[in-house]
Amino acid sequence: MATNPAEVLALPKPAWAADEVGMLYDMAHRFMSEEIAPRYDEFEKNEMVDRESWLKAGAAGLLCASMPEEYGGSGGTFAHESAIIEAIGHVGVDGFGIGLHNSIVAPYILHYGSEEQKKRWLPKLAIGELIGAIAMTEPGAGSDLQGVKTRAEKDGNQYKVNGSKTFITNGQLANFIIVVTKTDPEKGAKGTSLIVVETDEVEGFERGRNLDKIGLKANDTSELFFNDMRVPTSNLLGHEEGQGFVQLMQQLPQERLQIGTGAIAMVERALALTIDYVKERKAFGKAIIDFQNTQFKLAELKTEATIGRVFYNDCVTRHINGGLDSVTASMAKYWLSDLQGKVVDECLQLHGGYGYMNEYPIARMFRDARVQRIYGGTNEIMKLLIGRSL
């Protein structure tokens, strides 16, 4: 029987992963295996998961799992989101952008939206009628977010928005985009505001190319253009303008932790696949696992994966108790995504030439892993943030 990625490390389950979170993991795993995995090659070819799959995920209760029930969510915590992202990683359908929709976009509405905004948007995000994205990065502003140039000028009861964004996850499918703008460019970070764009409702909004990436092929990543785009002032997040930078800083720990979720799940999958492969494959009259080098390599990787999982579990425990600071979240993002890169590379090596062939899942995992060290703040920026705490 194939090694189960969820059991490859043989660690006890943390308290937060028990009971209903465990049941949600099983349900998400079944959904991803039955609904998404069989069509994944098609989604990679189309460079996006189709809208129907989003609606199905909504109907299955996999969208907005941590949003309160009164707004259409499932009333869970980040532990529930973790269960869903882990299932995606363990099944190997990493390009399905639910993690961003659930644990990055929806929380902005919950935490900074007015009661009216929450009632209007969250139930639609929970059923997949709205697909979420967050647009921070611009051609001239990535790591240095203070350099955002997209301008939102008040004009009566509307904002007139001009500018462009790039590398936006879910950028082709999303019809609900939180856009980082400057409402007062003179004030720098304090002149930054988050404005929600319902793309079906506005003029002056244009999508650019679905960008041609080396990995995460099933996820659409796009340019967006705003040309005198008119958005109602009631789509501002927060009571007043100028709150955007603080809002971003407050939400970044969860964004960073969820990159760590995907990383640790994919580390476990890479290990499980590779253990099975080296038991089957033979060279010099014996199985690859019988070479001491293979055992030593896998022993090292399993040890580091265990360290990573224990650290990750502790971060989640702290986060759901409200105590995950941004420095520790930066450590989780940087260290777990680095670990993912290392483990996937070593596991590919143990597959030999087959590891380089796209028909073997480890090849796709190798391509998909690379971006984890770049987005959500590069790992260099994470070290900068950790360095400031010294």
Ligand SMILES: Cc1cc2nc3c(=O)[nH]c(=O)nc-3n(C[C@H](O)[C@H](O)[C@H](O)COP(=O)(O)OP(=O)(O)OC[C@H]3O[C@@H](n4cnc5c(N)ncnc54)[C@H](O)[C@@H]3O)c2cc1C
């Ligand atoms: C597939 C994908 C999906 C993405 N999804 C989204 C999304 O949904 N929304 C969104 O807004 N953005 C998204 N991004 C953008 C991503 O967050 C940025 O690419 C990232 O923050 C880096 O910015 P940059 O590309 O402009 O690189 P740059 O900022 O130009 O950095 C180039 C290099 O310089 C280094 N560097 C920069 N500043 C420093 C410094 N002070 N000290 C040391 N080194 C430094 C960086 O670490 C990097 O190695 C996505 C990117 C990709 C590739």
